Amino acid sequence: MYSQFFGNYLLNEKLLTSEELLYALQRLKSKQAKLGALAVHFGYMTAEQVEEIYIAQTHEDKMFGDIALERNYLTKEQIQELISFQKPTYLTLGEVLIEEGLLTAEEFESALEKYKSTYSINDIDFKNEYKADHDSLIYQFYDSINPTENIFTMHYISLLITNIIRFIGKDFTPQEPVIYEEFNSETGSRQNIIGARHAFTAVDASREAFIQFARRYSGLEMTELDEYTKASVGDFLNLHNGLFAVNMSNEQSLELTLEAPEFLTNYHYRLHKSIFCIPIQFSFGIINFLFVDYES
Amino acid sequence: MSINEMKILICDDSILARKQLKDLLIALGCKQIVEVSDGQSAVETYKTYNPDLVFLDIVMPVKDGITAVTEILTFDSHAIVIMASSVGTQSHLKEALKAGAYDFIQKPLQKEQVKRIVMTVLKGGM
Structure with missing residues (x-):
């Protein structure tokens, strides 16, 4: 989820125009594999089981991996393996920006480092994107809403x-x-x-x-x-x-x-x-x- | 009664939800399907169409699914009404079952759930 907020940071820092960001986001869509698609590709799950989990996600707010684990479709080790193949969105976004000549590799790296230090995100969090960290990032991004007084809204x-x-x-x-x-x-x-x-x-x-x-x-x-x-x-x-x-x-x-x-x-x-x-x-x-x- | 004679009434305010259910029923061989989009129309249509099976959404404009199921069962205590529930409607669902709805299925509907219900009605098991 950090990558979506990182895109906004690149705009605010005037490293990209909104047209350039939109173009990169469009390209991003075709480059990313979902965890379910990877699980089928690796032969760990059937397409029916993946579909069953997508439906379960419309009944409760849970991550794909957590439901797959509960239903014994995937082991913890398999989830970790799949996640390691699923490149974080921010890296894919970086690849697109560099490929398209919108940012140099150095500019991307430097922007990423500045972003992480501004929002106090460490490397491990940035890769794993834990739910608790999502909430903290969201609270920081939406601080004008006054998160501590508007918990329901947050x-x-x-x-x-x-x-x-x-x-x-x-x-x-x-x-x-x-x-x-x-x-x-x-x-x-x-x-x-x-x-x-x-x-x-x-x-x-x-x-x-x-x-x-x-x-x-x-x-x-x-x-x-x-x-x-x-x-x-x-x-x-x-x-x-x-x-x-x-x-x-x-x-x-x-x-x-x-x-x-x-x-x-x-x-x-x-x-x-x-x-x-x-x-x-x-x-x-x-x-x-x-x-x-x-x-x- | 054969599957193509079974009269079914679908009531949901979302045209997409109606289409999804209708497609599943047609794939099972159902031929006599009538659709309406609010609870009031469901009650009125029930009285004239006399369906063998009703699928009823819970949260709808004009008249909600709870009121509609209550009125349908007052008119015909043998009516077979299945509530199609969306996430977040658990408390309503309990009311609907208390009001006499036979069963419920969760949206998005899955073919097997719908098939089970249609087959049970066909066998007269409800």
Whole structure:
């Protein structure tokens, strides 16, 4: 996950333009193998078992390797072996940037070292990308949201980044969060979380980025803003919020339920509460994730 | 009753979820499938279509799955209603089962789960 934030660092340091980063992210997608694909390639798992784990990940927030271990599909040693073959995204990103002449090897190395020292990341963490370290990085990146006072929001954002990686792809970089009092949404889906704590959640994008996001999530060919694209984005929101509800029940004993997602165009949000906007830059455009904790 | 005579009602507000289930049912040989997108339409359609099996989503606009299953079972206490649950709907699911839903399956639906249900209804085992 560090690599996605590292992309943002390269932009802020003006080492890349956003066009160059987007191009590199697009190339990145075709260069990366998922753990499941590697497990099949090595003959450790069948395609059916991999599919079963992908489905299990839509029911609980767990890593592929952890579920494979629980179900005795992989041993700890096999997981380590597969991870060692799965080159970390930041290295693949570096390769692309160097191959394309966007950065020299020295510039990449120096930027990486500066990034690691700025965010106090050591080498081992950077390779293994532990969950605890994800959270600490996310808290640092989103410090303008005031993480210690907005734990509920931070749990939401942390899971959101994980779910984007799991269900959409790794080729994105988060942009600085923005706090709005009002928000104009061009094309979007929204869903309310109710129960022990109330929150508002939404996805907003340009029409084109909305369609591309829907296409990524569903894996289906989608070119128009129709019932299928609307359902796909609504389904992603519903899945992410559902997993958030399960985590909140398990970790915080908060029982949350969800209302049905709703599609909206050219909608003006004014919720009498600050709206946290989490913009994510994908290779196909920007998707804004909106979150309001009514009880903060 | 043969599989191509079985009347099935699918109710889900997501057109993608309906399509996924419909494709699985067609692959099993089902031919008589009607789709609706909210709980209110599910209740109304049940009364006129008289299906042998209903797949009902839980979180839906207009009328949710809990209210819909309760109304369907009030109209026909022998109705076979399977709740299709998304992640995060566990508390609703308990209510639905308490209200008389026969069983539940978790989304995304898998062919084997759907097949098991269709075969059980065919054998009159429910």
